[in-house]
Amino acid sequence: MSIPFHARCNSVPSMQHPQAAYVHEQLTRLRSSEAASSSSSSSIYQRLSNLQDLHDSLDKMLRLSLTNKALTQVQVEKLLDGSLRILDLCNVAKDALPHMKEGLKEIQSILRRKRGDLSAEVKKYLATRKFLKKSFQKVLKNLKVSENKESSDKSLVVFGEAEAVTVGVFESMFSFMSGSKACGKWSLVSKLMNQNKAACKAEVNEFTRVDLEFQSEKSLKIEDVQNLDSCIQDLEDGIESLSKPLIKYRVSLLNIL
Incomplete structure (x- = not known):
């Protein structure tokens, strides 16, 4: 991914511009929420x-004539790559979430009606989860590799920091959807100690909790x-809403180019 820029930007509006x-306040809020929550x-x-x-604010910042005229073609292309x-x-999240949601609806229907092949639907869901978790881990690995890349361009501090913070949120989300590795499989000792099992299950998130229940049934x-x-629906709504300002931001970059 890109690009933690550390130098103050001289070619776009300084932090004194409203x-x-x-944008700087929003970046600070996002960093604080990531550290605290x-x-x-x-x-x-x-x-x-x-x-x-x-990203709504970044788009407005791009539309400022001062920013528009200051950015070079190389800089705009760099921002386009990041966007x-x-x-x-x-798109990875948009593709993955409906697959899991569809499987859960079938399982909920069987549980409510108390009719149907629950075991078969659970196996289908777990197979989907296994495939998607591999995809998430691949995405996370690629993000780690990209984070280690350095950029020689020191003139886009605000945009570079926004990209880094955005990638960090996606990294948290894909890790969350992958589930907890620590409790994914219990050791023989843990299986024999119900108290430890209960404590482990209390710590895991919604994805891992259902994975564990499906594995035992x-x-x-x-x-x-x-x-x-409900959790998947919230994530779907959040991604769908975020994609709109991301597209607007990219269109503004293309207009500058």
């Missing part, structure tokens, strides 16, 4: 919402399935 100052569906949804505001990578991350709770379905 729009640039507002736990990895929960509500915290990730809130950060996705904050990203919408950030395309982020849209690609949006004995402790399956429709409430947990419904909670996960």
Whole structure:
């Protein structure tokens, strides 16, 4: 991915400009929320919402004549590359979430009606989860590689920091959807100690909790399935809403180019 820029930008509006100052405030808010909040569906949804505001502000900043005239073609192309990578991350999430949601709806229907082949649907869902988790891990690995790349361009501090913060939110989201590795499989000792198992399950997120219940099928709770379905819906809504300002931002870059 790109690009943690550390130098102050000389070619675009300084932090004294109201729009640039507002972007800086939003970046600070996002960094603080990432440091303070736990990895929960509500915290990730809130950060996705904050990203919408950030990219709306970046788009307005791009429309300023001062910014528009100052950016070189090379700089605009660099920002276009970053915006395309982020849209690609949006698309990965957009493709993955409906697959899981569809499987959960079938399972909920069987649990409510108490008719149908629950075991078969659970196996289908777990197979989908296994495939998607590999995809998420691949995305996370690529993000780690990209984070280690340095950029020689020191003139785009605000835009570069916004890209880095945005990528960080997506990294948290894909890690969240991948589930907890620590509790993914219990050791023999943990299986023999119900208290440890209960403590482990209390710490995991919605995705991992349902994965564990589906693997055993004995402790399956429709409430947990419904909670996960609601969590997926929130993430879908957040991604869909974020994609709109991301596209507007990219269109503004293309207009400059």
